Amino acid sequence: MCWGVPARVIKIGEYTALVDFGGGSTREVVLAAKDVKEGDLVMVHAGAIIGRISEEELLSSLELYKEMAVSLADGEERREIEEYIERYKQLLGVKSGGES
Amino acid sequence: MQKLELDALRYNREAAEKVRRIIWKLAGRLGGRTVKLMNFCGTHEWTTVHFGLRSLMPPNVKLVAGPGCPVCVTPSHYIEESIRLAMDGVKVYSFGDAFKLPALRRVKGARNLEEAKALGGSVEVVYSFLDAVKKARADDGEGVFLGIGFETTTPSYSIPLRSRQIPDNLFFLSVLRLTPPAADFAIKAALDRGLTPVQGIIAPGHVSTIIGAKPWKELAEKYGIPAVVSGFEPLDLLVSIAMLLKMIVEGRNTVEIEYKRLVTWEGNIYVQRVNSEVFQVEDAAWRGLGFIPESGLELKGEYRRYDAAREFGIEPLTREKWRYDLPAACKCADITLGLAEPTDCPMFKKACTPERPIGPCMVSLEGTCAVWARFGGGGLAEEIAREVGV
Numbered sequence: 294m295c296w297g298v299p300a301r302v303i304k305i306g307e308y309t310a311l312v313d314f315g316g317g318s319t320r321e322v323v324l325a326a327k328d329v330k331e332g333d334l335v336m337v338h339a340g341a342i343i344g345r346i347s348e349e350e351l352l353s354s355l356e357l358y359k360e361m362a363v364s365l366a367d368g369e370e371r372r373e374i375e376e377y378i379e380r381y382k383q384l385l386g387v388k389s390g391g392e393s
Numbered sequence: 394m395q396k397l398e399l400d401a402l403r404y405n406r407e408a409a410e411k412v413r414r415i416i417w418k419l420a421g422r423l424g425g426r427t428v429k430l431m432n433f434c435g436t437h438e439w440t441t442v443h444f445g446l447r448s449l450m451p452p453n454v455k456l457v458a459g460p461g462c463p464v465c466v467t468p469s470h471y472i473e474e475s476i477r478l479a480m481d482g483v484k485v486y487s488f489g490d491a492f493k494l495p496a497l498r499r500v501k502g503a504r505n506l507e508e509a510k511a512l513g514g515s516v517e518v519v520y521s522f523l524d525a526v527k528k529a530r531a532d533d534g535e536g537v538f539l540g541i542g543f544e545t546t547t548p549s550y551s552i553p554l555r556s557r558q559i560p561d562n563l564f565f566l567s568v569l570r571l572t573p574p575a576a577d578f579a580i581k582a583a584l585d586r587g588l589t590p591v592q593g594i595i596a597p598g599h600v601s602t603i604i605g606a607k608p609w610k611e612l613a614e615k616y617g618i619p620a621v622v623s624g625f626e627p628l629d630l631l632v633s634i635a636m637l638l639k640m641i642v643e644g645r646n647t648v649e650i651e652y653k654r655l656v657t658w659e660g661n662i663y664v665q666r667v668n669s670e671v672f673q674v675e676d677a678a679w680r681g682l683g684f685i686p687e688s689g690l691e692l693k694g695e696y697r698r699y700d701a702a703r704e705f706g707i708e709p710l711t712r713e714k715w716r717y718d719l720p721a722a723c724k725c726a727d728i729t730l731g732l733a734e735p736t737d738c739p740m741f742k743k744a745c746t747p748e749r750p751i752g753p754c755m756v757s758l759e760g761t762c763a764v765w766a767r768f769g770g771g772g773l774a775e776e777i778a779r780e781v782g783v
């Protein structure tokens with residue numbers, strides 16, 4: 294019951310919303326977050342949307358990993374991790390602009 | 394996007410390996426100290442064990458599971474009362490996790506809701522409270538929802554309760570428990586017993602989505618240790634561990650958020666407001682542990698009319714009435730407090746298995762014994778470790 298499962302919001306009702314867990318599996322869940330719009334990626338927990346997943350923040354956590362690498366790793370290591378992060382950011386940019 | 398997030402964070406072995414190296418470097422700066430970092434969420438423990446993150450840690454960094462499973466800490470009294478109701482023909486709606494949860498005593502021949510059902514009791518496993526509401530509407534008889542959970546589960550109850558869409562034949566048995574008071578209890582238990590103190594808090598990401606990162610500040614200040622609110626992918630946890638170690642090395646006892654894509658400092662204010670309208674905070678019993686001050690939620694005001702305890706005369710569990718409620722030799726209490734590991738229990742994977750659980754930590758997927766029994770050792774991390782020759 295404690296698993297958080299990401300889902301895409303299809304339709305918003307009065308106090309519930311219809312979400313898609315992917316692969317056509319949809320369900321009516323309790324809408325427990327105020328800033329959610331149709332099309333948003335959200336976290337569903339025990340049958341309730343507890344929050345919107347911020348795609349920008351996902352990008353900035355990758356930024357944070359990079360920062361850590363810069364402050365803690367050295368030389369070659371730092372360049373490598375920067376490269377990986379850049380690769381994922383590119384991937385994010387491409388995908389999040391297109392279909393999910 | 395979901396898949397992408399998983400790809401980026403879960404299977405990003407190279408980045409995980411880089412963070413691992415950073416962790417080792419930071420651990421080297423601890424001046425020979427061994428540090429104990431505690432998580433407070435069954436899903437964190439799941440990630441830790443499933444991906445073998447412990448095997449990635451330097452010898453002086455210990456990852457310990459604290460109270461992180463609401464099913465594990467539900468007092469036996471409420472399971473026994475639920476079985477009684479089911480056997481008396483009141484339909485008991487439950488999450489699948491609690492279906493096999495063993496009570497301390499048999500009630501009318503049944504030790505858990507599964508057995509009650511087999512013996513003709515009325516039990517139905519549902520996906521959510523909302524599903525129980527729908528089913529109760531289509532049913533003539535009386536029903537009770539066994540309301541287990543931590544803060545994360547509260548909105549799935551409080552919002553429907555406040556919507557006034559609950560049919561007259563459905564009642565709610567609140568066994569809701571709060572995480573920060575239990576975290577405090579666990580950190581203090583190690584100190585009281587003179588064991589290695591907890592030196593860093595891996596705060597639960599989804600609980601904190603609701604309550605915010607703010608409540609962890611009080612704990613961090615009280616015990617002079619840092620806290621990081623972490624996400625649930627292996628890379629999230631590794632980065633959180635690195636952040637904690639960095640804070641320990643620098644002597645900063647503050648709270649930082651790693652799981653920024655979902656957690657804010659203030660949390661979900663809307664849910665906090667609805668919760669405070671529907672529930673009130675009370676001292677509450679935790680299975681095997683006893684009473685923890687201000688650690689439970691009960692229905693309040695007009696919402697008491699949904700209270701199953703009131704409707705069906707379930708006796709409240711008071712400090713005076715509470716008795717140690719774990720089976721003999723079961724170590725769930727110490728495991729919940731991070732003072733023992735499942736392998737310290739002689740019944741682990743022998744008499745007690747996920748198929749035939751004896752103690753409560755062997756039932757839910759978030760229970761430490763169940764996680765260890767299902768996924769003990771191995772995982773992605775060991776593969777990486779082999780590849781890099783650690």
Ligand code: SF4
Binds near residue numbers: 735742754762
């Ligand atoms: S293995 Fe079973 S009996 Fe032992 S501590 Fe875990 S749940 Fe309790």
